[in-house]
Amino acid sequence: MSSERPIDIAIAGGGLAGGLIALALRARRPELRVVVIESGANAGGNHIWSCFEHDVALADRWLIEPLIVHGWGEHAVRFPSFERNLPGGYASLSSERLDAALRDALPPGDLLLGARVTGLMPTCVTLADGRTLEAGGVVDCRGPGDLGALDLGWQKFVGMSMKTDAPHGLTHPVIMDATVDQSEGYRFVYVLPLSASELFIEDTYYTAGPELAVDALKARIADYAAAQGWTSTPGDRIETGVLPVCMGGDFERYWRASSRGVAKAGLRGGFFHAMTGYSLPDAVRVALHLAAMPHLSGAALHERTLAMARAHWRGQAYYRLLATMLFRAAEPAERWRILARFYRLDPKLIGRFYAGRSSLIDKLRVLIGRPPVPIGRAIQALGRASGAPIT
Numbered sequence: 001m002s003s004e005r006p007i008d009i010a011i012a013g014g015g016l017a018g019g020l021i022a023l024a025l026r027a028r029r030p031e032l033r034v035v036v037i038e039s040g041a042n043a044g045g046n047h048i049w050s051c052f053e054h055d056v057a058l059a060d061r062w063l064i065e066p067l068i069v070h071g072w073g074e075h076a077v078r079f080p081s082f083e084r085n086l087p088g089g090y091a092s093l094s095s096e097r098l099d100a101a102l103r104d105a106l107p108p109g110d111l112l113l114g115a116r117v118t119g120l121m122p123t124c125v126t127l128a129d130g131r132t133l134e135a136g137g138v139v140d141c142r143g144p145g146d147l148g149a150l151d152l153g154w155q156k157f158v159g160m161s162m163k164t165d166a167p168h169g170l171t172h173p174v175i176m177d178a179t180v181d182q183s184e185g186y187r188f189v190y191v192l193p194l195s196a197s198e199l200f201i202e203d204t205y206y207t208a209g210p211e212l213a214v215d216a217l218k219a220r221i222a223d224y225a226a227a228q229g230w231t232s233t234p235g236d237r238i239e240t241g242v243l244p245v246c247m248g249g250d251f252e253r254y255w256r257a258s259s260r261g262v263a264k265a266g267l268r269g270g271f272f273h274a275m276t277g278y279s280l281p282d283a284v285r286v287a288l289h290l291a292a293m294p295h296l297s298g299a300a301l302h303e304r305t306l307a308m309a310r311a312h313w314r315g316q317a318y319y320r321l322l323a324t325m326l327f328r329a330a331e332p333a334e335r336w337r338i339l340a341r342f343y344r345l346d347p348k349l350i351g352r353f354y355a356g357r358s359s360l361i362d363k364l365r366v367l368i369g370r371p372p373v374p375i376g377r378a379i380q381a382l383g384r385a386s387g388a389p390i391t
């Protein structure tokens, strides 16, 4: 420990959510002592986290701006039936930047690395080496908890950086190239141009089970690069992801399944987009919300994060419905059509969808038409998803 000062806030897990809470607290509440406990050798793990410009409110962007390593003014999608460039900005943050920002923001010794948390209470953390840390409040940010209470499908991917022998010519991200084989379910390739001769290529697919065939996906990435006419070799970075896509379940049971009475954020708190598994916009929102709380006791943090998580769960009902339609209403080989149709809609509606802020009109607009369902069923389904009939 850097000092014998009492710890005001202990954050278990120095990943995206825990890291952003620590940075927000250090910036907004420098008088507080914040300690982050992370089991890995670095904070942040091994990630490129990306988001659309409007996913994060303008007033909140200062928190992630120092973490951005790449930014683009537009992005594209490709489907068998059409291709479209969309005007919104897109940015990528790296775990290396998050790690550096935390090392910078926290006094030496307040970022505990290689330290595994084995027990959490609202004001106490137990570590695997037997130490216990008392704190005014504790937040559990250790990534996904026991997901058994949720009805899930999976978005799975392998992403690799690839160095091209010649300039690849891509000027903006292709966030969905679904012109690839669709026989196993919805599949797309995601491409970020990191520099004139470096790409980050991710092969992603939506399936019912969480198993991930890493070698097969690596081979597909190489095949994809070759099919685009890029002669390339793998770079330094490889990421794998198995993200929950949520169709329903018992939120209260999920929340209670780990560290009872302790505040939770990030995936541990259920703060992710039901359709994409992405959590960056919610992580920013929660971090800044907690940093603005007048009292940060363990009980107050728990009460507030639980209230926010419940509201988030209710607000995600529509996205759970869409996830259900994607996994259960459409035949695997036809699922891409739902997304293709979605991507023909107004770019502003698409932006609100990813930010989790779809209006009622947006929601109807996405559901109505052909495919996926007729208007009467769409309205009924929306009513069920919102818990109230829509008149």
Ligand SMILES: Cc1cc2nc3c(=O)[nH]c(=O)nc-3n(C[C@H](O)[C@H](O)[C@H](O)COP(=O)(O)OP(=O)(O)OC[C@H]3O[C@@H](n4cnc5c(N)ncnc54)[C@H](O)[C@@H]3O)c2cc1C
Binding pocket: 012, 013, 014, 015, 016, 017, 018, 037, 038, 039, 040, 043, 044, 045, 046, 047, 048, 049, 050, 051, 115, 116, 117, 118, 141, 142, 143, 144, 239, 240, 241, 242, 243, 265, 266, 267, 268, 277, 278, 279, 280, 281
């Ligand atoms: C490869 C990948 C790419 C992704 N890309 C995006 C993206 O582009 N945009 C987006 O919005 N979302 C993305 N996601 C989804 C999601 O936003 C991330 O998983 C995000 O990192 C979740 O944040 P978190 O803080 O909940 O968990 P994490 O960032 O995983 O952080 C949890 C941390 O807790 C630590 N930990 C776990 N157990 C213990 C313990 N017992 N003691 C101490 N520390 C512990 C872990 O080591 C980890 O560092 C991606 C996910 C993956 C896997």
